[in-house]
Amino acid sequence: MVYNPKPAEWTAERFTKNKIADYKPFNFVDGEGVRCSIYVSGCPFNCAGCYNKIVQDFNYGIDYTLELENQIIADLRQPYVQGMTLLGGEPFLNTPVLLQLAKRIRYEFGNSKDIWAWSGYYYEELLQETDDKLELLSYVDILVDGRFELSLRDLTLRFRGSSNQRIVDVKASQAQGKLVLWQNGNYDHN
Secondary structure, three states: OOOOOOOOOOOHHHHOOOEEEEEEEEEOOOOOOEEEEEEEOOOOOOOOOOOOHHHHOOOOOEEOOHHHHHHHHHHHOOOOEEEEEEEOOOHHHOHHHHHHHHHHHHHHHOOOOEEEEEOOOOHHHHOOOOHHHHHHHHHOOEEEEOOOOHHHEOOOOOOOOEOOOEEEEHHHHHHHOOOOEOOOOOOOOO
């Protein structure tokens, strides 16, 4: 059964254990360009067919450390790296870790490195959420939103697993005060 929380029902304070499942530098599958990707632990959405079921457990993985953060920053310094990707698990229930990282990325690189995030929350749901989730969203450039729906699985979609999920241009959405989908290359607006 997939869970659909009410606004502010789930909080990072309640769920996070400050753990990550994995860190993958220099990949090209978690967004556009060469990226560094951090997979945080824990996700209560429980989507049927989840491709990363093992990281639904908030206790899975290793503790996030300053040493790892320093390695991420060093990896992002490579000129061929376009940006950082936040995945999981559920990034917006791991804000103590990811806010620290996102703030440091913006401090070190300004907007020269983009930040992508994958979330089970829809963009509109995040706008009704807690201050920490809204703050993390403010650092994100591109959000792939929505719970994975097995009945809508479509392996031909770029950066998404099911057709209900969207690729949201967060900066344009915030600037225009309405949802703006990311438009790049051959992106299909379905």
